[in-house]
Amino acid sequence: xxxxxxxxxxxxxxxxxxxxxxxxxxxxxxxxxxxxxxxxxxxxxxxxxxxxxxxxxxxxxxxxxxxxxxxxxxxxxxxxxxxxxxxxxxxxxxxxxxxxxxxxxxxxxxxxxxxxxxxxxxxxxxxxxxxxxxxxxxxxxxxxxxxxxxxxxxxxxxxxxxxxxxxxxxxxxxxxxxxxxxxxxxxxxxxxxxxxxxxxxxx
Numbered sequence: 001x002x003x004x005x006x007x008x009x010x011x012x013x014x015x016x017x018x019x020x021x022x023x024x025x026x027x028x029x030x031x032x033x034x035x036x037x038x039x040x041x042x043x044x045x046x047x048x049x050x051x052x053x054x055x056x057x058x059x060x061x062x063x064x065x066x067x068x069x070x071x072x073x074x075x076x077x078x079x080x081x082x083x084x085x086x087x088x089x090x091x092x093x094x095x096x097x098x099x100x101x102x103x104x105x106x107x108x109x110x111x112x113x114x115x116x117x118x119x120x121x122x123x124x125x126x127x128x129x130x131x132x133x134x135x136x137x138x139x140x141x142x143x144x145x146x147x148x149x150x151x152x153x154x155x156x157x158x159x160x161x162x163x164x165x166x167x168x169x170x171x172x173x174x175x176x177x178x179x180x181x182x183x184x185x186x187x188x189x190x191x192x193x194x195x196x197x198x199x200x201x202x203x
Contacts, residue, residue, distance in 0.1 A: 001168060002028040004138070007076045014101055015166065020173040023145050026073055027170065028115075030095075030136040031155045032102050034164025035127035043157035045114075045135045046121035047072070052150035052171075057159070060139060062120055069145035072120045073138050091118035100134050108132055121157075132164070147175040 001018055002011040004026040011028075012018070018027065035041040048057040049070055062072045075089040095113030104110065113134035116122040120137065127133060135155060145151075150171040155162055 001030070001170070004028065004075060009075075011101065017169040017171065019171045021141060021145075021170050022172060022176065023141050023143050023147075026075065026138060026140050028136055028138050029153055029168050030101060030115075030134055031165050031168070032132060032134055033125070033127060033155065033162055034108070034132040035129060036108075036164060038129050040126055040128050041162075042124055042126045043162055044121040044124045045116075045162070046156050046158070047116075047137045047139070047153060048156055048159070049151050049153050051146075052152060052169075057154065057156075060120055060137070060153075062118065064140075064142050067144055069142055069151065070139045071142060072116065072118060073140035074117050075138055089117050092116050092122065095134050095136060102134065141170075141172075145172055147172045 001016065002009050003018070004010075009028065021027065029047065031045075033043075033045070047060045049060055050057045058068070060070045060072055061068055064071045074091070077087060077089045079087050093115050095115055097110045097112060100110065100113065107130075109128060109131035111125070111127055111131050111133040113136065114122055114125065115136040115138070117138045122135065122137070125133060125135070150169060153168045153170070155165045
């Protein structure tokens with residue numbers, strides 16, 4: 001996994017979980033797909049999640065939905081020639097073999113991977129026998145992601161978990177303390193105002 005701050009991407013150690021995530025953060029999740037069989041495998045990688053303790057996985061939507069703690073997200077990338085300038089990324093990009101995080105772990109033929117920043121499921125990929133690749137998704141935590149809660153992610157092909165993949169874990173820490181800006185004050189809860197009564201002639 002990788003944390004994203006602005007246009008800066010910082011990858012964690014392979015298989016390391018995130019234990020202190022927060023709402024509205026952007027994170028990359030990358031999975032290794034390995035076809036150890038003797039026939040080719042064609043799949044449309046789909047990212048799904050579940051809260052820890054649940055047995056039901058849900059597809060991560062492509063846009064924010066009420067009650068759903070995650071969505072597929074675009075990233076902001078630097079614009080060459082424009083000091084400090086950024087723009088939204090494309091919906092997807094290839095992952096060259098030289099940028100694989102797991103190297104040649106597992107052996108076999110390496111197939112160029114793909115990084116989705118807008119589509120779920122992502123485009124189809126075909127793996128020949130005894131081959132592997134890497135598949136990545138960028139997600140954003142929404143306001144419905146619950147603090148002090150863990151979530152698990154997996155890659156499937158139509159809700160069927162793909163062989164050779166693992167489960168990634170993201171947990172949220174404690175809710176950040178409210179910090180007031182200078183001049184701000186803690187308010188008091190008050191009752192709702194009573195409905196006003198109109199007087200005068202009806203027009």
